Amino acid sequence: MSEVKTTDVLIIGAGAVGENVAGRVTEKGLSAVLVEADLVGGECSYWACMPSKALLRPGTILNAARAVAGAREAITGSLDPQQVLARRTSFTSDWDDSSQEEWVASAGITLDRGWATISGEREVTVSHKDGTKTRYRANHAVVLATGSTPTVPPIDGLADLDYWTTREATSAAAVPASLAVLGGGVAGVELAQAYARLGSEVTVIARSGILGNYPKEATDLVLEALRAEGITILTDTATSAVRKKDGMFLLDVGDGRTVTAERLLVSTGRHPHTDGLGLEDLGLDVRKIVSDATGRVPGAGGWLYAVGDAGGRVQLTHQGKYEARMTGDAIAARANGTLGDSAEDWSPYAATADDVAVPQVVFTDPEITMVGRTLEQARKDGVNASETSLPIAVGGSALHGDDYKGWAQIVVDEDRKVLVGVTFAGPEVSEMLHSATIAVVGEVPMHRLWHAVPAYPTVSEVWLRLLEKYGM
Numbered sequence: 157m158s159e160v161k162t163t164d165v166l167i168i169g170a171g172a173v174g175e176n177v178a179g180r181v182t183e184k185g186l187s188a189v190l191v192e193a194d195l196v197g198g199e200c201s202y203w204a205c206m207p208s209k210a211l212l213r214p215g216t217i218l219n220a221a222r223a224v225a226g227a228r229e230a231i232t233g234s235l236d237p238q239q240v241l242a243r244r245t246s247f248t249s250d251w252d253d254s255s256q257e258e259w260v261a262s263a264g265i266t267l268d269r270g271w272a273t274i275s276g277e278r279e280v281t282v283s284h285k286d287g288t289k290t291r292y293r294a295n296h297a298v299v300l301a302t303g304s305t306p307t308v309p310p311i312d313g314l315a316d317l318d319y320w321t322t323r324e325a326t327s328a329a330a331v332p333a334s335l336a337v338l339g340g341g342v343a344g345v346e347l348a349q350a351y352a353r354l355g356s357e358v359t360v361i362a363r364s365g366i367l368g369n370y371p372k373e374a375t376d377l378v379l380e381a382l383r384a385e386g387i388t389i390l391t392d393t394a395t396s397a398v399r400k401k402d403g404m405f406l407l408d409v410g411d412g413r414t415v416t417a418e419r420l421l422v423s424t425g426r427h428p429h430t431d432g433l434g435l436e437d438l439g440l441d442v443r444k445i446v447s448d449a450t451g452r453v454p455g456a457g458g459w460l461y462a463v464g465d466a467g468g469r470v471q472l473t474h475q476g477k478y479e480a481r482m483t484g485d486a487i488a489a490r491a492n493g494t495l496g497d498s499a500e501d502w503s504p505y506a507a508t509a510d511d512v513a514v515p516q517v518v519f520t521d522p523e524i525t526m527v528g529r530t531l532e533q534a535r536k537d538g539v540n541a542s543e544t545s546l547p548i549a550v551g552g553s554a555l556h557g558d559d560y561k562g563w564a565q566i567v568v569d570e571d572r573k574v575l576v577g578v579t580f581a582g583p584e585v586s587e588m589l590h591s592a593t594i595a596v597v598g599e600v601p602m603h604r605l606w607h608a609v610p611a612y613p614t615v616s617e618v619w620l621r622l623l624e625k626y627g628m
């Protein structure tokens with residue numbers, strides 16, 4: 157091993173989150189080293205956000221056209237699976253990260269390809285494929301941006317089989333004739349619909365319901381749509397064993413029932429990818445790391461940070477990138493002595509939105525989009541909250557589709573008279589999410605929101621209907 161190299165900040169993980177940390181600290185005049193053992197750009201670019209949405213979008217467009225008289229009569233065919241897969245591949249650059257590598261270099265960031273281990277205070281050792289090692293000393297901070305990894309349930313027989321995780325599902329070269337999906341969360345449900353529209357016979361097996369973090373009125377719309385498309389949804393169903401016979405997966409789901417499929421997608425959640433980094437030697441429980449609002453890992457001496465999925469706060473790419481911006485700026489501010497141990501809420505150094513204003517989208521058709529808290533979450537947090545909800549039935553929705561079905565809800569803090577949560581469900585409602593996010597983050601008073609007039613005829617007119625029903 158050569159002598160110790162020094163840098164101001166060393167970031168382990170060159171996904172979207174790690175890139176953002178590195179970019180922020182270099183913009184502030186610090187040096188940075190990014191360490192990555194896989195593709196630069198990370199999970200979102202190659203196996204999650206981008207390819208999964210690329211698989212979903214063609215089906216959504218086709219369904220939208222079929223929902224409008226005059227357009228539906230012009231449609232004579234169905235999706236072309238190979239063209240859909242080819243377009244998906246274009247968004248991953250055919251799993252080539254050379255353009256990302258070029259960006260890292262152009263930003264003045266050093267990239268070291270290898271496997272990182274924290275080998276001491278502010279010290280990281282990188283092991284390379286050729287057996288060599290490089291040791292780094294960070295002047296100011298080591299940042300964990302290692303993302304997350306699938307959580308695989310302890311189902312009898314599963315570990316020995318060639319099942320799919322989301323990585324294999326989003327990078328598949330062909331569409332299977334049949335697909336069983338274990339898990340009713342966002343990724344599982346999105347990919348179930350994508351593959352059903354590409355021609356697979358799909359069965360979703362969920363231990364409870366689907367999309368359990370969202371209001372039932374919203375998830376019921378998705379459930380109805382999925383079943384109408386021929387997807388079998390087995391809720392409150394446990395899988396006791398999995399085996400393969402004649403090339404097919406056989407899943408025992410109770411009461412003598414067996415689900416048979418050509419492919420099996422296991423999508424039962426994710427957990428921080430923090431094993432093997434040497435954190436145990438620092439006295440940290442790798443499964444219980446939750447960074448503070450500036451990204452610092454409590455109890456680690458003040459030099460260790462964790463952002464994105466690794467930080468244990470919110471598992472969403474856009475929120476991880478938000479944390480990365482705050483953390484990068486906090487590291488730079490601490491390096492120049494302008495920030496102490498803590499940061500004020502809503503300052504440039506604190507990821508306050510993680511706690512009260514997380515925007516999220518389920519990209520099924522219909523979509524679910526939500527920001528802030530549900531009524532139940534708000535009341536659990538001690539908020540004197542009310543809810544107002546109604547179907548989305550306005551001029552804009554009628555124009556959007558001949559049988560538009562949607563639902564909207566606002567959650568109001570009655571003591572402060574501000575929004576603390578908004579949910580929309582319906583075709584393409586994700587485009588209304590940012591207005592709701594601004595209202596929640598900005599704590600816009602209800603009496604002032606009443607003056608935000610939605611354009612007619614757009615789906616956003618539902619804001620007016622919600623405020624009228626609330627009592628404005």
